[in-house]
Amino acid sequence: MARDRMIGAAIFATLLALPLLLPLVGADYLMGLLIKAMLLAIAAISLDLIIGQGGMVSLGHAAFIGVGAYTAAIALESGIEEILILLALTLAVTALVALITGALALRTSGVYFLMITLAFGQMIYFTFTSLAAYGGDDGLTLWSLATLFGSDVVQNGEGLYFFVLATLLATWAGVHRIGLSRFGRVLRAARDNPQRAEVMGYPITRYRLVAYVIAACIAGVSGLLMMQYAEFVSPAIATWQRSGDLIVAVVLGGLGTRNGALLGAFFIVLMEEILSSLLHEWRLIYGPLLVILVLYAKGGLADLMAPRAKGAG
């Protein structure tokens, strides 16, 4: 427990210090890579709230990244530039979409839940491809970016880096706290034994839906930031393969653990980057590597770094 927190603190201290330590040469490239990893980590941590804590395996989570990114992009196009207003809009729209799709998806569970979230994800994806006014399949390059209180600090490398880092920190700490709260306890109870949770007096679908909406909202925020970082938005942000990547990050990192989704996301982004720079056919290595990790590190990367005492929970 304490060790998890120390590892987390060490990761964040490193992320905080890196921009100050990086030499000027190549700093842009590394900073971009870290921003990408942090953005994926935000979405992965939010997914862990529903998979790890809630036991609901969603294969449509990237769609909410897309909803966030497109909401922000469309608002930007129509002249709203203040990032706090964009955030509020993103949260509202993602929450609404998640509320509707979640209420329907949560009539099912297990593999049916997986299929229906996939279906909703695809519907949302194809909606983006059909937005002809916003680039359709090709996506949309943004000519203006969001500002913070009228200033462009969140547009350039370092300012955006710290803004993303702050969002990641808030997500990491917030999701952990939710997990330990009264609400989170009910969510975990419904995962452990849904019937028992109901016979304790809990309307478990309601709790699951709230978790689903919270997770979607966080993913939406990561989408907004991805748009801001890339200065571009396209339907590719919301493919089901990206939802799959998020699941891999969460499982690889360690389901429902404090640092699992964070480590998993960083691992994926760095591995992709390193392997693809070494080898054109890098996926031939990446695939087996994932298999080996899942087989031999059952508790995930989080467990490799801080093995739990036997028998302790």
Add this chain to the structure above:
Amino acid sequence: MLEIRHLSKSFGALRVSDDISLALGPNECHAIIGPNGAGKTTLIHQISGVLRSDAGEVRLGGRDVTGLTVWQRVQAGLGRTFQITSILPSFSVLENVAIAAQAKAGGSMRFFAPAARDAALNDAAAAVLTRVGLADRMEARAADLSHGELRLLELAIALAARPKVLLLDEPMAGLGRTESAALIDLLAELRAEVPMLLVEHDMDAVFRLADRLSVLVDGRIIASGPPAEVRDDPGARAAYLGAEA
């Protein structure tokens, strides 16, 4: 306190409960016995709402709860235990009970304060656990408990919600002699506080605890009354008690 009128349930062509009516007064213990497959668990499921009834009515404290869901019935004061132990395996023993107390206390849509440090809930849970005799196992993971301890935890979870009526589905199932005896003592004590519907195979328990006894065979109540009378009822003896005595 609890009244059941004409409850019926079929699984396909199999009629598992057939026009069952019974009433449970304040501080009464009503035992239900019957051979395997008689429909006892099904009846408990119907009363608690886990299974929908095909026909009939369930009333709790004068209120019709037939249309309510499982969780609404629990909130209305209907507590139950399971024949096959049903707990939260990855939770600690204390947390299993604290979360049941939390359902009663309300405020479960709170997202920030750590629930494990909620003194009011923990104290309530600890009190119940002490009562059932699990005080020294509170920090253990529920999955690590012995069978006998699990049966006690099952009961503690139900008690933590302070139910108005308790439905117990074979609480002694799988317990050894000493464990059963201790549990019978505990139930005898609880009987004064909460009315209970007790499904049980253990005849010692039934005759020690029950004010009324009903015999359920093939989904029908074939005899009902004070235990001593039912014991001498020829129909009941033939159907069930004969096999035991």
